[in-house]
Amino acid sequence: MSGLLLRGVLVEYSGEFLGPIPNIVIFQFNPEQITRTIGIPQPRAAAPGANQPRQREPSRTSAPPTESISVTARFSAADDLGAGGARSAIPRVFGVGPQLAALEKMVYPAGPLSGLLGKAIDAIGDALGGGGDDAPERPIPPETLPRILFIWGVTRVLPVRVKSMSITEQKFDAFLNPVQAEVQIGLDVMTFAASSSDTIGQGALMYSRGARDAQAILNLAGVVAPAVEIVLF
Numbered sequence: 001m002s003g004l005l006l007r008g009v010l011v012e013y014s015g016e017f018l019g020p021i022p023n024i025v026i027f028q029f030n031p032e033q034i035t036r037t038i039g040i041p042q043p044r045a046a047a048p049g050a051n052q053p054r055q056r057e058p059s060r061t062s063a064p065p066t067e068s069i070s071v072t073a074r075f076s077a078a079d080d081l082g083a084g085g086a087r088s089a090i091p092r093v094f095g096v097g098p099q100l101a102a103l104e105k106m107v108y109p110a111g112p113l114s115g116l117l118g119k120a121i122d123a124i125g126d127a128l129g130g131g132g133d134d135a136p137e138r139p140i141p142p143e144t145l146p147r148i149l150f151i152w153g154v155t156r157v158l159p160v161r162v163k164s165m166s167i168t169e170q171k172f173d174a175f176l177n178p179v180q181a182e183v184q185i186g187l188d189v190m191t192f193a194a195s196s197s198d199t200i201g202q203g204a205l206m207y208s209r210g211a212r213d214a215q216a217i218l219n220l221a222g223v224v225a226p227a228v229e230i231v232l233f
Contacts, residue, residue, distance in 0.1 A: 005030075006153055006154070007026050007027050007028075007030055008026075008027040008030055008031065008071070008073075008150075008151065008152050009024065009025070009026050009027065009149075009150075009151040010024070010025045010103070010106060010148055010149070010150055010151075010185075011023075011024050011148065011149040011151065012024065012105070012106055012146045012147065012148055013147055013148075013149060013200050014147070014200075023102055023105050023106060023146070024102070025073075025099060025102045025103055025106070027073050028073075028074065028075050028076065028099070029073075029074045029075075029076075031071050031072050031073065031074075034069060034070065034071045034152070035069070035070040035071075036067060036068070036069050037067070037068045037069075037070070038065050038066070038067055039065060039066035039067070039068070040065050041062060041063045041064075041065065041066075042062075064191065066188070066189070066191075067188075067189040068163070068186065068187065068188050068189065069150065069158075069160070069186070069187040069188075069189065070184070070185070070186050070187075071184075071185050071187070072182060072183065072184050072185070073103075073182070073183045073185060074180075074181070074182050074183075075096040075099045075100070075180065075181050075182075075183070076096065076179065076180045076181075077091035077095050077096050077179040077180070078179070078180070081179070091179070093177075094177050095172070095173055095177035095178045095179040096177075096178050096179060096180065096181050097177055097178060099181075100167060100169075100178065100181055100183070103165065103167075103183055103185075104165070104167075105146070106146050106148055106162050107145075107146075107162050107165055108145075108146075109143035109144060109145055109146075145161065146162075147159065147198060147200070147201060148160050148161065148162060148187075149200070149201075149204055150187055154211075155208065155211035155212070155215070156208050156211070157204045157207055157208055158187075158189050158190075158204060158205065158208050159189070159190040159192075159198070159200075159201030159202075159204050159205055160187040160188060160189055160190060161187065161188045161190055162185065162186070162187060163186045163187065163188045164184075164185070164186035165183060165184070165185055165186070166183070166184040167181060167182075167183050168181060168182045168183070168184075169181045170182060189205075190205070191205070192205065
């Protein structure tokens with residue numbers, strides 16, 4: 001096990017099944033740190049009685065805590081370029097551009113193909129139905145952002161939304177392709193309504209919470225003995 005090195009991964013998936021996987025980015029170098037921020041909602045206000053102001057109930061809340069993650073991913077084409085052969089073919093042409101493009105794809109909704117297809121269908125419908133200026137306007141449906149899993153070790157498989165991304169391209173080849181880059185990524189851990197169809201995300205969140213709860217229980221093994229000593233003392 002000493003030679004085993006897990007890497008952080010971002011995986012794009014569809015709602016009900018994992019394959020075919022449309023997009024995946026493996027961290028070339030594991031970040032030295034990640035920052036997790038837990039947002040704690042304010043206690044819920046109790047209903048006021050007669051001639052009494054509203055008061056906060058410390059043990060009640062209107063929503064669960066939220067979690068956000070900040071991580072910095074680094075990419076370099078140096079190792080692949082030095083390997084030679086087929087392994088160096090893509091970085092010789094594009095540098096680390098493919099990794100950056102895959103990350104950017106996780107921020108945007110579906111590509112322009114679906115939009116063009118929708119416009120073509122609308123145009124055909126207008127032609128068959130007569131169209132005209134008095135045709136009722138169709139509401140623009142909201143676009144769906146990619147669904148992402150952030151996998152960090154065996155105990156954290158979290159459904160996330162990319163809320164921010166800052167890309168710094170640091171070195172370039174003769175064709176101005178980036179050969180080294182640093183990407184600062186902000187992630188929001190998702191929560192789901194009971195009616196959500198995202199079974200993959202729900203399952204991942206339940207698994208990660210179960211692993212966290214199990215570790216919290218294991219923590220008791222380290223505190224029971226000192227606690228007994230304190231009580232006996």
